[in-house]
Amino acid sequence: MLLVDVLAGGVRGGTAIMFAALGETVSERAGVVNLGTEGCMLLGALGGYAVAAETGNPWLGLLAGAAAGALLAAIHALLVVWRNADQFATGLTLMFLGLGLTSLYGAAYVGEAAPGFAPVPVPVLADIPVAGEVLFQHDPVTYLAFVAAPALAWWLRSTKGGLLLRTAGERADALHVHGHHPGLIRALAVVAGGALAGLGGAQLATAYAHAWFEGMTAGRGFIAVALVIFAAWRPLRVMAGSYLFGAALALAPALQARGYALNQFALDVLPFVITLVILAVLGKRTLRAAPEELRRVFQSAPSR
Amino acid sequence: MRKIIVIGAAALLAAACSANTAGTPQADTSAAGGAAVAPGKDATKVGFIFVGPKDDYGYNQAAYQGSQEVAKAFPDMEVLTAENVPEDDNAARVMNSMIAKGAKIIFATSYGHLDAALKVAAEHPDVAVVQQGNLITGTPPKNAGTFFGTVYEPVYLAGIAAGRATKSNKLGYVYAFPISQTLDNINAFHLGARSVNPKVETYTVNTSSWCDPAKQAEATANLLKQGVDVITQHQDCTATVIKATEAAGKYTVGYHADASSIAPKGWLTGSQWNWGPLYTDIVKTARSGGFTGSKYNANFRVGYKTGENPFVQSPYGPAVDEETKKLIEKARQDIAKGSPFAGPVVDQKGEVRIPEGTIPDYETIEKIDYFVSGVVGTLPKS
Numbered sequence: 001m002l003l004v005d006v007l008a009g010g011v012r013g014g015t016a017i018m019f020a021a022l023g024e025t026v027s028e029r030a031g032v033v034n035l036g037t038e039g040c041m042l043l044g045a046l047g048g049y050a051v052a053a054e055t056g057n058p059w060l061g062l063l064a065g066a067a068a069g070a071l072l073a074a075i076h077a078l079l080v081v082w083r084n085a086d087q088f089a090t091g092l093t094l095m096f097l098g099l100g101l102t103s104l105y106g107a108a109y110v111g112e113a114a115p116g117f118a119p120v121p122v123p124v125l126a127d128i129p130v131a132g133e134v135l136f137q138h139d140p141v142t143y144l145a146f147v148a149a150p151a152l153a154w155w156l157r158s159t160k161g162g163l164l165l166r167t168a169g170e171r172a173d174a175l176h177v178h179g180h181h182p183g184l185i186r187a188l189a190v191v192a193g194g195a196l197a198g199l200g201g202a203q204l205a206t207a208y209a210h211a212w213f214e215g216m217t218a219g220r221g222f223i224a225v226a227l228v229i230f231a232a233w234r235p236l237r238v239m240a241g242s243y244l245f246g247a248a249l250a251l252a253p254a255l256q257a258r259g260y261a262l263n264q265f266a267l268d269v270l271p272f273v274i275t276l277v278i279l280a281v282l283g284k285r286t287l288r289a290a291p292e293e294l295r296r297v298f299q300s301a302p303s304r
Numbered sequence: 305m306r307k308i309i310v311i312g313a314a315a316l317l318a319a320a321c322s323a324n325t326a327g328t329p330q331a332d333t334s335a336a337g338g339a340a341v342a343p344g345k346d347a348t349k350v351g352f353i354f355v356g357p358k359d360d361y362g363y364n365q366a367a368y369q370g371s372q373e374v375a376k377a378f379p380d381m382e383v384l385t386a387e388n389v390p391e392d393d394n395a396a397r398v399m400n401s402m403i404a405k406g407a408k409i410i411f412a413t414s415y416g417h418l419d420a421a422l423k424v425a426a427e428h429p430d431v432a433v434v435q436q437g438n439l440i441t442g443t444p445p446k447n448a449g450t451f452f453g454t455v456y457e458p459v460y461l462a463g464i465a466a467g468r469a470t471k472s473n474k475l476g477y478v479y480a481f482p483i484s485q486t487l488d489n490i491n492a493f494h495l496g497a498r499s500v501n502p503k504v505e506t507y508t509v510n511t512s513s514w515c516d517p518a519k520q521a522e523a524t525a526n527l528l529k530q531g532v533d534v535i536t537q538h539q540d541c542t543a544t545v546i547k548a549t550e551a552a553g554k555y556t557v558g559y560h561a562d563a564s565s566i567a568p569k570g571w572l573t574g575s576q577w578n579w580g581p582l583y584t585d586i587v588k589t590a591r592s593g594g595f596t597g598s599k600y601n602a603n604f605r606v607g608y609k610t611g612e613n614p615f616v617q618s619p620y621g622p623a624v625d626e627e628t629k630k631l632i633e634k635a636r637q638d639i640a641k642g643s644p645f646a647g648p649v650v651d652q653k654g655e656v657r658i659p660e661g662t663i664p665d666y667e668t669i670e671k672i673d674y675f676v677s678g679v680v681g682t683l684p685k686s
Contacts, residue, residue, distance in 0.1 A: 005529055009522050016518070103388075107359055111543055113566055118551065209517030210551075211543040214357065218516050250522050256509040257476075257526040261682030265512055 005254045006247050007134040012208060014246025015145045016041070016200040016217075020224035021231070021238045022152055023069070023196030028228055029156065030189030031169040031182075031293030034076055035091030038221025039098020040069035040194045041201035046102045046109065048202025049212040053114035058206045061114070062141065062199060065206075069198015070191045072098055077187035087297055095221070103214040110213055117141050117207035141207040148196075149239035156235065165189055169291030197221065219268075226275035232289035245271045343447035344409040344432030344590030349382045350374060351402030353389040355414035356515070362540045362560040363577070367413040367436065370579025370614075377584045378591075391416025399424045403431055409590050411436065411583065415483065422448060432590040437485060439603050439670060446596045451582065453615035454607030454666060455485060456492035458575035459536075460644035461617055461632045462557045463496025465572040466534040467504050468628045469555045470497070475506045476527035478537040478545050480514045482683045484670050486538045491676045492644045493536060493557075498678055500631055507532055508681030514540040524548040534572070555623060562618045571621030573632075582606070582614045605666040608640040645669050650677045 020037050027034045034040070048065030052058045076094055079085040117139035125136040135146075156162040164185055167175050172182035204220070205212050223245055231237035248270045255262045279286055287295050350371075358368035368385065375383040384407055386398045395417045399410050403424070410433045412421040418438040425433040425448040435450045444450075466475050475497055479486045494506040507530055509523040520537075524545050527535055535549045536557035543566060549556045550567040558564070558574025589598050607613050620629065642663050649658035651674040658664050675681060 005526060009525065012525070013518060013522055103357075107357055110357065110359055110541070113543075116547075204518055209521045209544045210547045211517045211541065213360075213515050213517055213541045216515075216517050218513070218518065220518075249519070250526075253509045253511075253519070253523040253526040256681060257507055257523075257530045259507075259680045259682060261684050263512075263684050268512075 001130075002254055002258065004130055004133050006250050007243075008137070009250025009254060010243045010245075010247030011134060011138060011142060012246070013249045014242040014244075015142045016204040016208065017220050017224050017227065017245055018145050018149065018239055018242035019200030019203060020197040020221055021227045021242055022148060022235060023193035023200070024224050024228045025193075025231075025233055025235055025238055026152070026165070026196065027073075027190045027193030028294055029169045029233055029291055030165050030186045031172065031291055031297070032077070032080055032186050032190050033087045033091060033225075033294065033297060034073060034094075034190060034193060034197075035088055035225060036072060036076055036094030036098065036221075037091075037193075037197045037224050038217055038219065039095040040072050040197035041204070041217045041221045041224075042098045042102045042215070043068040043072050044198025044201030045205040045216055046106045046201075046212055047198065049112075049114050049205040050106075050109050052116065052206050053109060053112050056115055058115050058117050061206050062202045065202025066195040066199045069201065070195035073191050073194020073197070074187075076194070077190035080190070081183045081187045099215060106212055106214050112212070114206065114210075114212075116205075116210045139207045141203045145203075145239075149235045153235040166291070169293050172293055197224070200224070223271045226271055229286060230271075230275050230278055233291065234289075341430040342593035343430055343595045344587075345593035345595075347381065347408030347432075347587070347591050349384060349402075349405065349407040350409040350411070350587055351384040351386070351399065351405075351407035352411045352413060353386045353395060353398055353402075353417065355389060355391060355417065356387065356540055358385065358387050360515070360541055362542055364413070364540065366560060366577030367411075367579060370577070370583045371411070373580030374583045374587055377580075378587065381587075389414075389417070391420075393420060395420035396423050399433070400427075403428055408432065409587055410434070411586075413437075415485065418450070432595045434586055434600060439667070444602055446601065449595075449600045449602050449604060451586065451600060451604040451606075452485075453577075453582075453613045454605060454669075455575065455615045456488040456644055456669070457607050457613060457639055458615050458617045459489045459559075460492040460496035460639065461635055462536065462573050462575055463493040463498075464500050464632050464635055465620075465624050465628055466493065466536065466555070466557050467497030467499070467501035468625075468631070469572055469623060470501065470504060470534050472531045472533045473501065473503045473505060474530060474532045475504060476524075476530075476532035476535040477506055477508045477679075478520055478523045478527070478535065478539060479508060479510050480539055481510065481512065484672060487672055487675070487683075488669055489538050489559075490679060491649075491672065494676060494679050495644055495649075496635070499635065500628075504678065506679045508675070508679060510684055511539065512684070517541065517544040520544040521548055528552050528554065536574075558618050564619065564621055567621070569621075570623065572624055573620050574618035575615055576618050577614060578616050579614050581612055603667065605670075607666065608636060609643075643669070645672075651675065652677055652679065 044065035047068030048061040051064035052061030079090045122136040126132045168182045168185040175182040227241045231241045248267050252262045352371040354364040356364035384402050389395050389398050413436040415437045418435045421433050421435045433448045437452045497504045511519040534555040537545045546556050546567050550570045555570045556567045564571040647658040647662040648660040
């Protein structure tokens with residue numbers, strides 16, 4: 001059934017985007033935009049694949065992918081928080097750095113075999129018609145993503161850590177008053193965000209494509225950044241949006257395998273077109289949902 | 305500090321952008337008036353440009369290996385190579401810089417390098433420029449040509465193995481773009497399979513990318529969902545499709561390289577490159593001063609009929625039986641006299657495109673712009 005295939009494909013393909021977008025959410029909720037997400041994903045993909053290949057353990061690969069993403073994001077945190085560098089310029093530069101580094105050091109792993117995650121159908125649930133195939137016949141990393149978004153939503157809303165992070169993004173001054181360091185909280189948020197993006201990249205390499213190839217994230221990091229705006233900085237909406245964009249990417253092959261022509265390029269731009277439409281329609285109102293401190297970064301728009 | 309970083313980033317961006325749009329540098333003046341010199345004669349340096357990395361386990365790696373065989377065959381020559389050369393004006397820039405270093409023979413090894421190659425050839429009449437895989441329309445300049453194997457011939461033979469192996473009578477083909485080379489491959493694969501299995505259908509999915517492993521994973525998943533049980537591909541990086549097919553317990557037909565190590569159970573056979581002998585002969589011809597007017601100063605194609613095809617069949621996997629191997633051997637001999645596209649060839653609409661009894665020439669085959677009957681899929685408009 002076409003719908004089932006597209007939805008199942010959306011879950012498969014949306015997982016990497018979701019991890020990266022959740023990471024961007026963490027970062028932006030603390031008040032820092034990281035346009036280097038694509039670079040973090042690439043480092044995560046290579047780090048994850050390389051460590052899985054060397055150790056024979058895909059779980060270690062996943063951890064390594066997260067660590068690699070965190071490392072690149074740490075540079076961002078250092079420059080942006082400590083040196084007050086421009087967030088957009090630094091992020092973009094890091095994206096290029098990630099692309100360059102992984103192309104350079106990744107060549108040895110192109111075509112290299114590495115153990116990866118295989119689908120593990122969930123007993124009983126996997127046999128439910130439609131939902132079983134869409135949700136419960138995937139690899140463990142995909143299941144991890146099911147939990148990640150609600151867990152993050154809960155953490156942000158209901159824990160002290162979440163409160164501190166949100167305050168760093170909304171009223172940094174208030175943190176000072178209470179003896180906290182907003183800079184430190186932001187830096188930690190950026191690093192954690194990078195780790196999630198790295199996890200997304202590692203998922204792509206070890207659970208989805210089962211290969212490493214330079215530039216293999218193919219813009220998914222930018223989809224993630226766009227998605228966070230689209231999802232108004234809310235983890236559960238990020239989850240829904242990731243699967244929606246994943247389904248958009250899965251629609252072309254599903255139709256083609258049935259003999260219909262559909263231009264892949266048209267669907268590839270869909271996430272960006274949707275985001276642009278939202279930005280165009282809502283304009284400044286987009287920022288209503290944005291964390292206060294982030295709004296300051298965004299509101300550098302030229303005055304009319 | 306903030307300013308420095310902004311400026312630095314801006315400079316980086318500017319560099320990245322200009323690299324994509326940079327015009328060709330001025331023509332090397334030393335070439336002016338050199339028309340009397342035979343292109344590539346007594347060359348001491350030869351340049352190769354590749355569109356991808358030299359270790360992609362695919363098209364570019366094969367071309368790179370070919371260049372290294374040239375180095376071995378001519379120890380007195382220096383072989384210059386450049387990886388990841390895009391199919392735009394950058395290619396002309398890279399070729400020009402090789403010529404500035406003294407290269408007198410240039411191999412532009414990707415389909416999309418042709419425009420840049422012809423531009424460079426026009427600027428340097430003393431340099432022999434050959435392009436791999438595309439076609440020059442009209443009469444080629446005296447110092448340029450294209451060359452290729454008849455890629456679709458071993459693909460046809462592999463199709464026989466696929467047609468014999470399938471139980472669902474559904475084959476799958478993952479491809480990048482509907483260029484003529486790819487259409488020939490898909491059609492030949494299907495015709496080969498159909499020659500031994502009249503019920504077979506070939507399902508196609510295109511990824512609009514020479515290498516996007518995630519899209520390949522999705523394409524493969526969808527083909528498998530359609531009940532396809534033999535999958536092949538025309539992609540630059542091939543591991544994702546092969547691994548996914550093997551994991552599903554289905555059969556794989558390879559392309560570009562012998563990947564049987566990652567599909568020990570499902571590997572049937574495949575097609576792979578062996579560029580060394582052809583590259584070496586082109587260099588030999590040019591160095592002797594005889595490039596102009598030679599067979600390489602044209603759209604040179606070589607197949608089972610005319611000589612040593614640089615595209616050869618990969619070793620068989622365990623699932624291929626003796627009877628199949630015999631059928632393939634017989635077909636190979638038939639192709640040497642005829643063609644995988646010997647008429648009648650009927651397209652998807654039922655229209656006869658190559659009439660019965662006609663054996664089309666290489667150029668006709670390379671201009672095929674339709675799927676043959678039995679291929680499932682609609683050509684994307686690109």
